[in-house]
Amino acid sequence: MAQEMSLDVNGHAARVAVDDPETPLLYVLRDDLGLHGPRFGCGLGQCGSCTVHIDGRAVRSCIMPVSGLKPGAKIVTLEGLGGPDKLHPVQAAFIKEQAAQCGYCINGMIMQSAALLNETPKPDEATIRQALAQNLCRCGTHQRIVRAVQRAAGTL
């Protein structure tokens, strides 16, 4: 029996019908709400491409059951972080550094980095590399990603 839920996504209240409380948040965001930012990469919490912010923290939405969300939890996806008219500083830095190839992992890179900069506004390079250690990139864009985060932090 489908259960109606209310989610706070990118500052908007969204009502969704979920027929399985185990449904990971990722599927609700992508399939029910039509968002493209969070991406399916592994479904195992290993690669980071599904990363979203929940109450400001970077969370792997592919292993986060939608029923496990705290009431009123504020979910922010890459779309909500910033858009073409108002880029988040991390997004702007990724464009400036041309820090993408296929870009499939980039959602996770940006969401993870934005969460890092919230807590540590001026991380050094080793801290950035460590913070992104669980985010996989296959194209090999790592150096540009690190530079983009440094740029966003104003430490480049």
Add this chain to the structure above:
Amino acid sequence: MNAPALSRRSLLLQGGALVVGFSLSARDALAQQTFAPVATIGFSKPIATDQVDSFLALGADGRVTIFSGKVDLGTGVQTAMAQIAAEELDLPLDRVAVVQGDTALTPDQGPTYGSLSIQKGGMEIRQAAATARARLLQLASERLGLPADALLSENGVVRPRAGGQGIDYADLVKDGRLDLKVDPAAKTKDSTAFTLVGKSVARIDIPEKVTGRFTYMQDHRVPGMVHARVVRPPAIGASLESVDEASVADVPSLIKVVRQGNFLAVVTEKEWAAVKAAERLKATWSKWEGLPERDKLWQHVRATKVTKDDVTSSTGDARAALGQAARTLEASYDFAIHTHGSIGPSCAIAEFKDGRLTCWTASQMTHALRKQLAAMTGLEPEAVRCIYIEGSGCYGRNGHEDAAGDAVLLARAVGRPVRVQWSRADEHGWDPKGPPTLIDLKAGLDEEGRVAAWSSQFHVPEGAAGNVPLVAADLAGLPHETTMSPGNIIQNSALPYAIPNVRTVCHRLASTPFRPSWIRTPGRMQNTYANEAFLDECAAAAGADPLEYRLRALKDPRGIEVLKRVAEIAKWQARPSPVRDVSGDVLRGRGISYVKYELNRTYVAGVAEIEVERGTGRVRVPRFFVVQDCGQIINPDGVRNQIDGNVIQTVSRVLMEEVMFDRGAVTSLDWASYPIITFPDVPEVVTDLIDRPSEKPWGAGEPSAAIVPSAISNALYDATGVRLRSVPFTPAKVKAALQAT
């Protein structure tokens, strides 16, 4: 950087003519982004490769759409194609849009592989654009009553050189069609006049990718679409004996369990339901143990039947010269079975409508896939349309085409559009693999230590770069190819050096453990690894500096230049390897390597710096230097991005990657069991490009992978005095090798 405006294109069909429409506002971009451009089959746009209209359409609004058979796999070629066309047509970059890989709209320029997108595909577009520009000048000449050489084209307008009113391209070609054959003699722009080619233009796709506005294949949706997951056999050759459909009867929104031969899948309304159903579905499969024992893989390869020998080079008399050599060396190298490792598992959508099949796919070869899908379904190729939508990077032929085959089979079975999303385990387990490569080498040195004789034997599967059979067709017993297509893996088995007596032979094997395909830089990477590492063994035996040793045997000035330049930027110190003191806890060394890609194009030289922990055998590559000469560079920043990626991906392959398997199937089904390099270990890549604007452009994306494994092997030897000849150089292997000394 010049930033092109965010542009989306939509293709509409009006009155039988193709209308190319554009919208620029961000709002429109957002509104449209759920649906990739789709035009209905049946309009008259040509796709033949000898027609200008196949490659480009002049819009009534002054914009031009390029139709490219080569597709952007995340490499940035879309932007480079736009640069090439805008340059040739004298248009600003933001007035050029690119449609890619749609079998109904784009010419068949061959699959997007082999580092040929710019070299071949881009040059075809350049020639079409040059032909179009010449025609525009001619049309303007007729209208203005001035000779064509008194006119110039600029900013989408042809006007008199002497000044005065010009005519817009759109006015010159009213319906946007030129009805013109591509003129191979049409003069292309002189490189001295380039304003866009050779510039680091910002990539068209990146703003959308970093804001979540980009539509990947995995995001695409079609009205009425349902979801599916495949259930693969637990062992590759197992047969499906029975399926207990009751085991999934309670899954909400289940539409159907589809079974055809050994093909099994679940189709549901909701995507998560498909994941659950695939997990829960109970099926019985026969036992199958057709794979070799993993720890006897190389004996298995050596024992595999050879169907033919390809002699890839033969100079002098290698056998006789080996017999007369002052000193001989002999070694065997191996390179493990590798996977592509796409971050996003493959995905495709198929829809049957009115006897026609449409397949949305991230395939690198939509025209070839169309034929495969036609063969599989019994449809005429003309009734099949494949539409490219960019997916996760594939680095060769991964699972994209197979997901398309799955979707087609399922769409036919349920009569609705079906989206198939592979799981992580599907991708790791069932994408075709880079085959195991085993190489035996012998060299004979003369009194001065020079290589006087070289003989090598490569044990690699037979076949070339054709169509890789589709998993669904194979499992379901539908028509499919029965030959192997591992890519053109004999390339770079021959040497780029002037050695008097050489014989290089590829023993082509009748089989290989897994369905093979090309991973990035197929064969060239594995073969160059053995050649350049073994050459380093010769240099060490001769007591020579590895750079000087190579330069001595190299006659090609462009090759000499990349080697000298990489030595310069890496601050190479001339001395023989290994270093004098190999006794510390952390050992450091450097290694050099060189390739002339396929012996007829791009030159690359590289230097790896490495650190080895003696106690653990752990290897790190803190820095990697590359110099590349790929002729004319279209977008330097794009080339640098490709080289960064290629080096980092290959360092990962060399240090840690290996497909694990038991007697039945792949067992490394996730990122824990098939780890790839992560941020803390990623090297700094230092790149220097040699741009030759007046030359032809050559492949840029693949060649640099070829030099990475040998540069690391050579650096390891330099640091430790121990030669590693088995990729990956895992801590266990390195530690064992160090302890054996």
